[in-house]
Amino acid sequence: MEQPEDMAGKLSRQGYRLTPQRMTILAAIENSDHHISADEIYAHVVARHPGVNISTVYRTLELLKQLGLIYEIDLGGDRVGYHPEGRGHHHHLICRKCGAIIDVNEAVLFPLQAVLLQAFNFSADLRHLAIFGLCNNCRK
Ligand SMILES: [Zn+2]
Ligand SMILES: [Zn+2]
Numbered sequence: 001m002e003q004p005e006d007m008a009g010k011l012s013r014q015g016y017r018l019t020p021q022r023m024t025i026l027a028a029i030e031n032s033d034h035h036i037s038a039d040e041i042y043a044h045v046v047a048r049h050p051g052v053n054i055s056t057v058y059r060t061l062e063l064l065k066q067l068g069l070i071y072e073i074d075l076g077g078d079r080v081g082y083h084p085e086g087r088g089h090h091h092h093l094i095c096r097k098c099g100a101i102i103d104v105n106e107a108v109l110f111p112l113q114a115v116l117l118q119a120f121n122f123s124a125d126l127r128h129l130a131i132f133g134l135c136n137n138c139r140k
Contacts, residue, residue, distance in 0.1 A: 007069050007084065014067065024048050025060050035073055035081025035101075071128045075101070089127045095135035102135070 007026045012018050028044040029036055042057045061082060064070040070082045076094055089106040109126050116124045 006086065007064070010067065010069060016063070021045060021049050021052050021056055022060055025057060026064075029064075029070055029082055030084055032083065035075060035083055037079060037081055041082070073128055073130050075130060076132055091126070091129040091131065093135070094130050094132050095138055096132045097134055097138040100135045100137075104131075 007030065008018050008023060011022070011026075016022075024045045025041055028041045032040070038054070038057055038061060041061070042052075042054045045052050045057060061070070061072075064082075065072055069085050071085060073081050073083075073092065075081050075092075076096060077099070091104040091106060091109060093102040093104055094100070106126070109129070113124050113126055116122045
């Protein structure tokens with residue numbers, strides 16, 4: 001798993017300044033055990049750097065996304081989450097009724113990737129998908 005220093009190192013190597021706010025944002029994403037939201041990141045940052053603006057958080061997330069250091073995922077119902085690139089590829093089954101999130105190994109979608117390649121000559125970029133439906137409890 002990547003440490004915050006790795007993300008920070010990549011940023012500084014590309015000429016970005018490592019402000020204390022940016023370091024705190026990186027640490028919040030890196031230390032989260034789930035898909036942390038921009039609001040959660042902001043709460044984490046503002047507790048340490050009072051007066052920081054939420055637009056700073058959004059700008060930093062945008063930058064990290066562009067550099068490929070974090071993945072963004074639509075969790076449904078206006079919820080967007082983030083996690084570090086180093087956490088590997090996986091997908092999520094998201095219950096549209098109760099909001100439960102079930103993690104799925106990326107290998108589960110390899111057959112779909114193969115079909116898309118065969119039928120459409122399309123090399124699908126299936127690294128982090130959210131698939132919506134009903135969980136076991138909500139199907140009853
Ligand atoms: Zn994920
Ligand atoms: Zn459910």
